Amino acid sequence: MMGPKQEAQAALFYEFSLEDHIPPDHLLRAIDRFTDLSCIRAHLSDFYSHTGRPSIDPELMIRMLLVGYCFGIRSERRLCEEIHLNLGYRWFCKLDLSDPIPDHSTFSKNRHGRFRDSDLFRHLFEAVVARCMAEGLVGGEIFATDASIIQADANKQYSAPKADWDAAQIDPAVVPRAVQEYLETLDDAAFGAASEVTPKFTSFSDPASQWTGALKGPAFFAYSTNYLIDTDHAIILDVEASRAIRQAEVGATRTMLTRTRDRFDLSPDRLAADTAYGSGNMLGWLVDQDIEPHVPVIDRSDRKDGTFSNLDFSYDPATDEYTCPGGNPLKKYWRKMRTARTGVSKDGIKRYYASKTNCSTCALKEQCVPNKDARIVSRHVHEAARDKARQIAKTDAYADASRRRKKVEMLFAHLKKIMRLDRLRLRGPNGAKDEFLLAATAQNLRKLAKLRPMGPAMA
Incomplete structure (x- = not known):
């Protein structure tokens, strides 16, 4: 027999708990165990006024951003809509059914203001790395590094050759934020000072991005995200934004290794990387740091005419x-x-x-x-370091490090396919840094949730 037609019945009182409606094995439940944002308010206290109307809780905004990067929600306008509708997202953000969702414009105001001035996203990323170390997921012996090209929010139609671009009179006081950041990074080793080679085109909207055809297809404007990982469990130990050229990527690896040693007292016994990192200067620097270079040597000494090399x-x-x-x-x-x-x-x-x-x-x-x-x-x-790298390449340890290095490529595939970060939304070097740091933070949190699952008692 056909049942009665279902109609919504208005009730005067409801007894509803978000906690009861989130599945025990939901990804956000597992991630929430490792998302300790209690230090954020203290970290940001000097960047808020002590008078006036109270602002939106910064922990709420960080949790919302983590939801967006964990689930590949690229638009912040859509992110606010999803959190408004999704019970799991509300639960993770500590919002009740009746709590309002912040406007999407709030993210932009805070990102370009107090979040960036306080280097909050770097602080958040390093807090998650420290948690990974505390959970025993970082061995600290074999690291791997690589870079991946991410398309910038710029196109060729709004660009010009560098000579024509420089001919325009630039007033730093009135140009867009991305142009101001470009002018500030002209002497930065990861950007303006990475190479003296002039790019073929320079974007008006994001001049720090690199015009590149490195993917063997149509050229485009891009940045590089550089990862340094521990190869035991593919935990990202550091991330750096740079121009999409080899010199900048190699320099970024030096920066990441130095910063990881200073922040976490971690220095690997071995570093695995591809041929792009096999220059004499890089190999010499690694040997000076007591790091074995498990890196193919860039060697052009072989001759094809049959004469002695x-x-x-x-x-x-x-x-x-x-x-x-x-x-x-x-x-x-x-x-x-x-x-x-x-x-x-x-x-x-x-x-x-x-x-x-x-x-x-x-x-x-x-x-x-x-x-x-x-x-x-x-x-x-640095030929002695090159010789050492050649000898290492003949060992079983080198073959093992080469296999481990592929974990970096898997992280980049996850970044682009699952988290949908194949094109940046933010412009300028700082925009690229923010996006790369948040994405790497989300990847480490997902890794923690996978490798340290919830037990029956916690479910």
Whole structure:
């Protein structure tokens, strides 16, 4: 028999508890156990006025932002609507059914004001990292690093070549916030000072973003998000925003390793990375920091014409000379210098020269230098570190580190596919930093929820 038609019945009184309507295995229940925001009010106290109308609780705004990044809700206007409707989101944000939802414009005002002035998002990220360490999820022995390109909120139609862009008169007092930030980062190692190469186009709306075709498709404006992870459980130990070029990404890794050591007293035994981090300067810096570089060496010494490569020449550190396969020496200088010289050029290269006489009478000349009078061998100032990296690459530990390095790529795939951060909403270097820090914080919280599930008693 067909039942009666269902109609909503108005009631004078309701007994309703949000706690009873959130499933025990809901992701937000697990994340809430690790979301301790009690220190936020103390951290922000100096950035609020002690008089006037009370402002919106900063903990509420942070919880709302975490919901957005954990569930891939990119629009803050839509985020407010979802929290208004979703019981689980309300519960996580400590809102009752009758509590109003803050207006979406509140996020912008606080993000560009007290949140940024206090470096709140960095403080929040590091608090979650500390919790991961307390839960035993950070081994501290093998780290991995990599960068991923994220499209900026800019397009080619509103851009110009750098020369034309500089021709315009820029008044920092009236330009948009993203342009002000660009002017402030011209000497920053992660942005303006990362490279002297001028990009083909510069965006008017976000000039700090990099015009790049690195993905082998149509070029676009972008930033790079740089991750430093502990490879035991893929916990993100640090994150840094930079230009989408190799020099800036390598510099960001140095910054992250130094900051992780200073903030958490963590310095890895080994660092795994791809070939982009295999320059002599980077390898030398790692060795100086007592970190084993499990990194492929950028090596252009191999020859395709069948002649001897630089690796076929033996080096003697005692005499600072090379010996060729024919047994003849190669020296930086064949005459005694009145003033001592290092022989190091501006690009960090030392060059060793063979004697023309020795080369002309050598039986191996056609295999060594068939088209010139004498052979020249180049040696990087950090060649000892490069040699160490080459030796490490032959070990089983290197193969293990290479497998672990793929965990960084998995995090980037999760960032773009699940959390939907494939294009930035905020402009300027600070906007990129805010988005990358919040996304990394959400990823670490989700990792905590997965690896430290709720027990039966807590459910």
